[in-house]
Amino acid sequence: MSARKILILGATSAIAEQAARCFAAEGAVLHLCARSQVHLEQLAADLRVRGASAVTTSVFDAGGYVNANQQLTDILIQMGHADVALIAWGTLPDQKACEQDLEKTLSEFVTNATAVIAWLTVLAGYFEQRGGGVIAAITSVAGMRGRQSNYVYGAAKGAVSLYLQGLRNRLYPAGVTVVDIRPGFVDTPMTQAFRKGLLWASAQRVGQGIYRAINRRRQVVYLPWFWRWIMLVITRIPESLFKRLKL
Amino acid sequence: MSAGDQESWGRVRAEAQRCHVPRWADKGAQVFVDDGPYLPRGRGRSYGDSCLVSHGTLIATRALDHFVEFDTETGRLRAQAGVGLDAILALVMPRGWFLPVTPGTKFVSLGGAIANDVHGKNHHVAGTFGRHVRRLSLLRSSGESMICSEGENPELYRASIGGLGLTGLIQWAEIQLKPISTYRIVQEAVPFSDLTELVALSEAADQEWEYTVAWVDCFSRRRRGVFFRGRHLESDAGHETGEIRTEPRISVPMDMPGIVLNRLSMKLFNALYYRAERGRNTTVDFDRFFYPLDAIGHWNRIYGRKGFYQYQCVVPLPEGTEVIERILQLAEERRTGSFLSVVKVFGDIASPGMMSFPRKGLTLALDFPNRGQPTLDMLERFDALVREAGGAVYPAKDARMSRESFVAYYPRWREFAAHIDPAFSSDFWRRVTGVAQ
Numbered sequence: 001m002s003a004r005k006i007l008i009l010g011a012t013s014a015i016a017e018q019a020a021r022c023f024a025a026e027g028a029v030l031h032l033c034a035r036s037q038v039h040l041e042q043l044a045a046d047l048r049v050r051g052a053s054a055v056t057t058s059v060f061d062a063g064g065y066v067n068a069n070q071q072l073t074d075i076l077i078q079m080g081h082a083d084v085a086l087i088a089w090g091t092l093p094d095q096k097a098c099e100q101d102l103e104k105t106l107s108e109f110v111t112n113a114t115a116v117i118a119w120l121t122v123l124a125g126y127f128e129q130r131g132g133g134v135i136a137a138i139t140s141v142a143g144m145r146g147r148q149s150n151y152v153y154g155a156a157k158g159a160v161s162l163y164l165q166g167l168r169n170r171l172y173p174a175g176v177t178v179v180d181i182r183p184g185f186v187d188t189p190m191t192q193a194f195r196k197g198l199l200w201a202s203a204q205r206v207g208q209g210i211y212r213a214i215n216r217r218r219q220v221v222y223l224p225w226f227w228r229w230i231m232l233v234i235t236r237i238p239e240s241l242f243k244r245l246k247l
Numbered sequence: 248m249s250a251g252d253q254e255s256w257g258r259v260r261a262e263a264q265r266c267h268v269p270r271w272a273d274k275g276a277q278v279f280v281d282d283g284p285y286l287p288r289g290r291g292r293s294y295g296d297s298c299l300v301s302h303g304t305l306i307a308t309r310a311l312d313h314f315v316e317f318d319t320e321t322g323r324l325r326a327q328a329g330v331g332l333d334a335i336l337a338l339v340m341p342r343g344w345f346l347p348v349t350p351g352t353k354f355v356s357l358g359g360a361i362a363n364d365v366h367g368k369n370h371h372v373a374g375t376f377g378r379h380v381r382r383l384s385l386l387r388s389s390g391e392s393m394i395c396s397e398g399e400n401p402e403l404y405r406a407s408i409g410g411l412g413l414t415g416l417i418q419w420a421e422i423q424l425k426p427i428s429t430y431r432i433v434q435e436a437v438p439f440s441d442l443t444e445l446v447a448l449s450e451a452a453d454q455e456w457e458y459t460v461a462w463v464d465c466f467s468r469r470r471r472g473v474f475f476r477g478r479h480l481e482s483d484a485g486h487e488t489g490e491i492r493t494e495p496r497i498s499v500p501m502d503m504p505g506i507v508l509n510r511l512s513m514k515l516f517n518a519l520y521y522r523a524e525r526g527r528n529t530t531v532d533f534d535r536f537f538y539p540l541d542a543i544g545h546w547n548r549i550y551g552r553k554g555f556y557q558y559q560c561v562v563p564l565p566e567g568t569e570v571i572e573r574i575l576q577l578a579e580e581r582r583t584g585s586f587l588s589v590v591k592v593f594g595d596i597a598s599p600g601m602m603s604f605p606r607k608g609l610t611l612a613l614d615f616p617n618r619g620q621p622t623l624d625m626l627e628r629f630d631a632l633v634r635e636a637g638g639a640v641y642p643a644k645d646a647r648m649s650r651e652s653f654v655a656y657y658p659r660w661r662e663f664a665a666h667i668d669p670a671f672s673s674d675f676w677r678r679v680t681g682v683a684q
């Protein structure tokens with residue numbers, strides 16, 4: 001069997017990197033996209049040593065999403081084709097700051113929702129035409145219910161989840177799998193400032209979970225698994241009660 | 248920040264210590280984020296205070312774990328300093344290579360192995376880890392990266408090997424691996440009845456056996472024990488390629504009450520161990536031979552919250568035998584035997600490191616539960632003997648040696664001090680040089 005070709009957008013994410021290591025270990029071909037050329041080179045070298053058949057890179061910023069079509073074409077010229085695409089970039093907005101700042105709220109929403117949706121749109125076109133493959137995006141359990149402490153982020157992630165659901169429905173006849181990855185708390189640079197407790201998982205554990213979910217062509221995955229049950233409870237709390245909680 | 252970063256393997260704690268986990272270390276600004284003072288932190292497997300910096304900032308290297316280059320033909324490996332020896336083994340063994348030198352646990356970082364210039368059971372033929380470090384890159388608090396090797400910045404290279412994390416942050420290092428063809432070790436276990444017999448056994452084995460180490464039953468009257476000698480099992484059929492798994496099999500879930508490790512249980516363990524191991528000539532898996540303690544995660548918790556002291560010294564032979572004997576007697580008189588007592592004869596292969604611990608002679612490693620002042624007094628008596636014999640004590644395992652002892656053990660410390668990064672420090676360094684925080 002020839003090596004699978006994996007495209008990762010937002011490849012410098014700590015979680016995405018751990019998933020990339022799993023793909024490298026099986027000898028896959030990888031194309032990494034992120035903002036920093038220096039860091040892309042570090043990742044590429046590491047993944048080659050870990051067994052990737054080939055690793056190529058391109059510099060990209062989610063903010064340039066209007067050019068997603070052209071960028072994907074350029075990427076595919078380098079890769080030949082793609083079997084799997086993983087969207088991993090994201091930011092964790094300062095909720096309090098957003099409340100005071102319209103521009104900030106919108107730009108965070110653009111990074112975490114609009115830009116992701118733009119890329120999903122062009123990727124959907126590509127994979128549909130190809131008649132197969134996997135599109136995966138990292139959303140969050142935070143996208144399942146709005147909470148006062150984190151709803152700018154939550155709304156963006158929730159928008160992406162809903163978009164993925166629609167795509168899954170549309171792409172089913174074409175044989176394209178659409179995976180919605182919903183991590184809970186993960187110890188990464190994004191959450192460096194938080195105190196870590198029992199519910200926290202390592203980027204490695206979550207990255208390996210992403211790898212498995214893609215291989216098993218899952219639809220919605222909670223990482224680690226116990227978040228499925230936590231969210232089952234949280235989403236069932238009546239709104240009349242929920243609005244009184246300090247979450 | 249995780250609670251683990253606040254203490255060392257022997258459960259020594261730092262005060263008001265911050266911890267930064269940089270994701271990248273190609274620029275100073277990613278690493279030096281506050282006023283310091285800074286100290287790099289690997290996996291915290293040092294027992295004492297050499298991996299702690301009270302009122303300062305640890306630079307934890309766990310996310311700096313990228314491989315850079317691996318030449319499977321020549322066995323040259325370049326990796327960032329946060330890569331663990333466990334990850335290196337998992338990568339290189341299926342390609343027919345092994346670490347040139349390995350300590351008794353694989354859960355240490357490459358940077359930690361260099362900064363303590365660690366030794367293994369092959370010291371008599373391979374020297375220390377630092378001898379196999381071809382080049383390294385050091386990030387100084389000025390933001391400058393310096394390549395160090397025998398040819399470039401040679402003084403800084405020699406200061407950084409065994410440099411206790413004080414000369415800057417090692418970003419990456421290039422090491423030379425050694426070829427193997429199987430994952431197994433041919434091992435012979437020869438019983439001995441006293442230390443003189445052990446030294447004779449060891450000297451006779453030195454030529455033919457790559458790995459030698461001895462375990463001493465410190466509760467026995469004449470210091471009986473078992474001498475282990477081993478070498479890699481060779482195969483003509485190409486090298487082994489199976490996957491290497493590196494997680495501990497079981498783990499100690501929480502601190503044990505101090506009573507679990509008492510004199511009786513330790514005595515019993517040692518007697519049983521003697522019966523089980525003597526005369527067992529067999530081939531064993533590399534993991535069992537090199538890393539028996541790695542099978543149990545967090546084994547340091549069996550000593551409870553108060554932790555323990557590990558004491559490792561080296562004393563020149565032939566007087567060394569007597570000094571070690573005297574130390575074991577002192578421990579016996581205080582009725583505080585050591586759970587595990589390990590002895591090895593070091594060879595005379597010099598390390599490039601100016602602060603390196605290993606030197607020709609007999610080395611002894613003991614651990615004692617922390618019983619406060621009486622334990623400290625006993626260890627100070629040991630030091631008096633070691634100083635007089637012209638020996639040394641290992642900083643990686645120390646939490647209490649005096650300034651006087653340190654200066655005697657490491658006569659080049661002033662020369663070394665000139666290479667310390669001005670923004671770096673550690674609790675160990677403050678203690679042994681008498682510098683206030």
Ligand SMILES: Cc1cc2nc3c(=O)[nH]c(=O)nc-3n(C[C@H](O)[C@H](O)[C@H](O)COP(=O)(O)OP(=O)(O)OC[C@H]3O[C@@H](n4cnc5c(N)ncnc54)[C@H](O)[C@@H]3O)c2cc1C
Nearest residue numbers: 289290291292293350351356358359362365366411412417
């Ligand atoms: C069960 C067990 C068995 C052991 N057996 C042996 C043995 O057989 N032989 C032996 O020699 N030692 C042995 N040791 C000690 C251990 O090998 C050393 O303490 C080693 O340095 C620990 O590495 P670490 O990554 O945990 O580093 P840490 O303990 O976190 O740090 C050790 C030192 O390295 C410095 N450091 C870490 N990373 C960097 C970096 N990137 N740049 C600059 N400095 C850095 C730190 O500042 C500190 O001074 C053993 C320890 C245990 C727990």
Ligand SMILES: NC(=O)c1ccc[n+]([C@@H]2O[C@H](COP(=O)([O-])OP(=O)(O)OC[C@H]3O[C@@H](n4cnc5c(N)ncnc54)[C@H](OP(=O)(O)O)[C@@H]3O)[C@@H](O)[C@H]2O)c1
Nearest residue numbers: 012013014015035061062088089090140183185186188190
């Ligand atoms: N950590 C958690 O607890 C958690 C929980 C649920 C979901 N998630 C999601 O998991 C994904 C990965 O995050 P992580 O935890 O691995 O954190 P991370 O290491 O901080 O990764 C975030 C990545 O997003 C990239 N990025 C941010 N803005 C970008 C932009 N405009 N253009 C391109 N790239 C951009 C960053 O790139 P630079 O390196 O260039 O800054 C970084 O690589 C994110 O979508 C996050 O929302 C995380």
